[in-house]
Amino acid sequence: MTSKINFFKEAVKNLKIVGTVVPSSRFLANRMLKEIDFSKVNVLVELGPGNGAITKHILNRLPPNAILICFEINNCFYKQLLELKHPQLVVVKSSAEKIKEELSLLGFDKTNHIVSSLPLTIIPDKISKEILNSSFDVLENGGTYIQFQYSLSYFKKLKKVFNTFITLDFEPLNIPPAFVYRCKKVD
Ligand SMILES: C[S@@+](CC[C@H](N)C(=O)[O-])C[C@H]1O[C@@H](n2cnc3c(N)ncnc32)[C@H](O)[C@@H]1O
Secondary structure, three states: HHHHHHHHHHHHHHHHHHHOOOOOOOOHHHHHHHHOHHOOOOOEEEEOOOOOOOHHHHHHOOEEEEEOEOOOOOHHHHHHOOOOOOOOOEEEEEOOHHHHHHHHHHOOOOOOEEOOOOOOOHHHHHHHHHHHHHHHHEEEEEEEEEHHHHHHHOHHHHHHOOOOOEEEEEEOOOOOOOEEEEEEOOO
């Protein structure tokens, strides 16, 4: 409950960046992750982890030699994620459109999957386009970009990048209920 209250306080102060005042439910986290074959994951990226509502579920499923790289721009959430002190978690305080450069600095050029809770609709168009294009570039072939949204407003933009390889799912047990896009990279 404390983490929900902390999230609420920080989100209210930064609504234009956070995009919601309630962290995702475990039901939404499970729906986001359910089609990832974690036994084959080496590097997984999370964009917009907040205070870790989905991050915790990723870490619980990660095989021992794999790592999770999180991109978070909010200083308070960044510090909270560092406090998790998880040996397989790397937290980068950088905006998601820098994904390529930051992965390269860490010695990686590809990721198996990207899990995103970024509030795409309130991120300026130029930046959100950069985020989607760079995400596509760093995904390995066959990897997925998984994004939740509270509306269907981004479907067309995701289609421009991922073509027709997108499936749509829905999680009613979240506040508010959310759509989940799974976008597969097919070169
Ligand atoms: C809707 S919240 C999701 C938080 C958490 N993942 C959850 O599901 O409860 C969106 C998060 O994205 C972060 N964020 C917004 N724009 C970002 C960007 N350009 N790069 C990285 N993180 C960003 C916000 O600070 C916030 O923590």
